[in-house]
Amino acid sequence: LGFPWCDVDADGNGVLGKVAGTGGAITLATTKEQLLYEVTDPGGYITPDVVADFTTVSLAERAADRVAVRGAGGRPRTSTYKVSVGYRAGFVGEGEISYAGASALQRARLAGEIVRERLRDDVPDLRIDLIGVDSAHRSDFGHAHAPYEARLRIAARTPTRELAERVGAEVEALWINGPAGGGGVRRHAQERIGVVSLLLERSRVRPQVTIMEEGRETQAA
Numbered sequence: 741l742g743f744p745w746c747d748v749d750a751d752g753n754g755v756l757g758k759v760a761g762t763g764g765a766i767t768l769a770t771t772k773e774q775l776l777y778e779v780t781d782p783g784g785y786i787t788p789d790v791v792a793d794f795t796t797v798s799l800a801e802r803a804a805d806r807v808a809v810r811g812a813g814g815r816p817r818t819s820t821y822k823v824s825v826g827y828r829a830g831f832v833g834e835g836e837i838s839y840a841g842a843s844a845l846q847r848a849r850l851a852g853e854i855v856r857e858r859l860r861d862d863v864p865d866l867r868i869d870l871i872g873v874d875s876a877h878r879s880d881f882g883h884a885h886a887p888y889e890a891r892l893r894i895a896a897r898t899p900t901r902e903l904a905e906r907v908g909a910e911v912e913a914l915w916i917n918g919p920a921g922g923g924g925v926r927r928h929a930q931e932r933i934g935v936v937s938l939l940l941e942r943s944r945v946r947p948q949v950t951i952m953e954e955g956r957e958t959q960a961a
Contacts, residue, residue, distance in 0.1 A: 833904030835911025
């Protein structure tokens with residue numbers, strides 16, 4: 741895959757290109773697609789350095805995989821930065837088990853209800869999926885033929901790791917304390933990191949760059 745580059749002159753105009761013989765294509769069509777990709781307002785695209793205006797851009801195909809870009813405008817940057825902050829958001833626990841043979845789907849559904857009942861008081865908000873039946877569209881669409889195998893997945897967000905691990909443990913217990921014929925159990929629990937976005941006044945941010953070289957470290961504000 742050829743990653744594109746741009747030769748930009750002092751006036752802010754440039755020529756897009758890529759290394760010869762690599763994959764991909766730089767054409768008017770692909771350049772327009774990328775220019776507007778995930779851009780809500782082409783006349784006011786906010787970046788940390790400038791509010792860009794793409795409404796005045798003109799494109800011209802110079803040669804194979806060479807497109808000239810001219811005429812972009814801009815306004816002074818905003819007084820704030822967009823900041824994404826990670827925070828500890830509890831845990832996720834999950835477990836899976838398979839059923840095969842006659843009444844596989846019915847046994848998988850029964851197993852899900854058993855776990856729901858066992859966790860009702862401590863983990864009331866469970867997600868129960870039958871993979872291949874209703875996990876993507878949340879509906880089985882009234883299949884004409886019952887599947888001969890079913891994979892049950894149960895997951896939940898919890899405030900503690902102990903509760904997250906219990907979700908998987910209850911699924912694992914279905915081997916003995918659930919419908920007959922279950923197998924292939926998988927269980928997992930992990931901490932969740934949530935993200936919240938906010939605006940922070942630029943004046944409160946002091947950029948600092950650290951250049952690390954062998955044997956020494958240099959800092960520049």
